[in-house]
Amino acid sequence: MRQPAVRCQEFVELVTDWEEGALDDASRLEFEEHMAICPPCVEYVKQLRLTRAVLRGAAELDRRGPSAPPPAARAALLEEFRRQRGNG
Amino acid sequence: MDGNGTAWDTQPDDEDLRLVNALRVGDEVAFASLIDRHYDAMLRVARLHVATREAAEDVVQETFLGVIKGIDRFEARSSFRTWMFRILVNQAKTRGERERRTQPFSSLEGELDADAPAIGPDRFRSEGRWAGFWCAPPSAEHLPEACVLAAEAGDRLAAAIDALPPAQRTVMTLRDVEGFSAAEVCSLLDLTQGNQRVLLHRARSKARASLEQYLGERVEA
Ligand SMILES: [Zn+2]
Numbered sequence: 001m002r003q004p005a006v007r008c009q010e011f012v013e014l015v016t017d018w019e020e021g022a023l024d025d026a027s028r029l030e031f032e033e034h035m036a037i038c039p040p041c042v043e044y045v046k047q048l049r050l051t052r053a054v055l056r057g058a059a060e061l062d063r064r065g066p067s068a069p070p071p072a073a074r075a076a077l078l079e080e081f082r083r084q085r086g087n088g
Numbered sequence: 089m090d091g092n093g094t095a096w097d098t099q100p101d102d103e104d105l106r107l108v109n110a111l112r113v114g115d116e117v118a119f120a121s122l123i124d125r126h127y128d129a130m131l132r133v134a135r136l137h138v139a140t141r142e143a144a145e146d147v148v149q150e151t152f153l154g155v156i157k158g159i160d161r162f163e164a165r166s167s168f169r170t171w172m173f174r175i176l177v178n179q180a181k182t183r184g185e186r187e188r189r190t191q192p193f194s195s196l197e198g199e200l201d202a203d204a205p206a207i208g209p210d211r212f213r214s215e216g217r218w219a220g221f222w223c224a225p226p227s228a229e230h231l232p233e234a235c236v237l238a239a240e241a242g243d244r245l246a247a248a249i250d251a252l253p254p255a256q257r258t259v260m261t262l263r264d265v266e267g268f269s270a271a272e273v274c275s276l277l278d279l280t281q282g283n284q285r286v287l288l289h290r291a292r293s294k295a296r297a298s299l300e301q302y303l304g305e306r307v308e309a
Binding site for chain 1: 296
């Protein structure tokens with residue numbers, strides 16, 4: 001097997017820059033060449049994405065819980081809005 | 089490329105301008121819907137800096153009061169959401185530092201300087217032609233789609249994120265839980281794009297490690 005320019009140990013440090021679109025063209029190409037021939041590093045990227053998916057899923061579940069603004073706080077804000085900005 | 093569509097500008101859109109004008113002329117319905125739409129997210133972001141839900145509610149309340157007072161000063165140099173969350177983060181940080189729950193963000197230097205690899209060096213070969221390539225690669229075991237397990241994994245991840253240093257915790261929560269863009273986070277936290285990425289990288293790397301550990305325990309069990 002030909003040696004890729006980027007090693008796994010470097011790959012895992014570049015992955016965020018790659019995902020954020022912050023690599024220059026040459027580095028991006030080297031990164032993607034590595035990814036094309038290294039299944040464990042593909043697995044690594046998948047786990048990073050799974051991490052985010054699990055987080056978003058958990059946040060969605062949270063949002064279904066009872067967490068509307070406390071009625072008293074909401075009423076106080078509306079009252080203050082009326083006092084300062086109302087037309088009355 | 090990644091599918092999260094990094095939006096680099098946080099310019100106000102038509103929606104923002106409509107909202108700001110409605111607030112300026114005293115449209116109470118617009119203000120009420122602003123509260124309802126953002127309250128939860130604001131509470132979660134405030135909780136990154138203060139110790140209790142009550143304190144976070146105070147911070148959110150102060151922020152909305154700041155919006156009422158300051159709406160005339162909104163200069164449309166950022167999106168409305170960025171502007172509002174900037175007020176929130178500043179209030180929450182001030183209060184958090186007073187409470188001393190979190191080290192102040194001035195520890196940011198430390199978070200950026202420390203040399204912390206995404207993966208411990210023992211996972212890679214140290215010698216020979218393949219030095220730097222995996223010797224203990226991440227395993228391909230995956231979470232089943234089942235929601236129950238995902239919720240369990242979610243709890244583990246929440247704990248891992250809670251244990252992160254403050255700037256990393258805040259950046260990752262804003263990006264990956266609340267869905268803010270990189271540009272918004274830079275603006276909210278006064279970070280350069282490069283520093284934002286370093287913090288995000290470290291946080292995501294550690295969160296992934298805790299998920300991997302969780303997946304490993306499930307396989308052994
Ligand atoms: Zn690799």
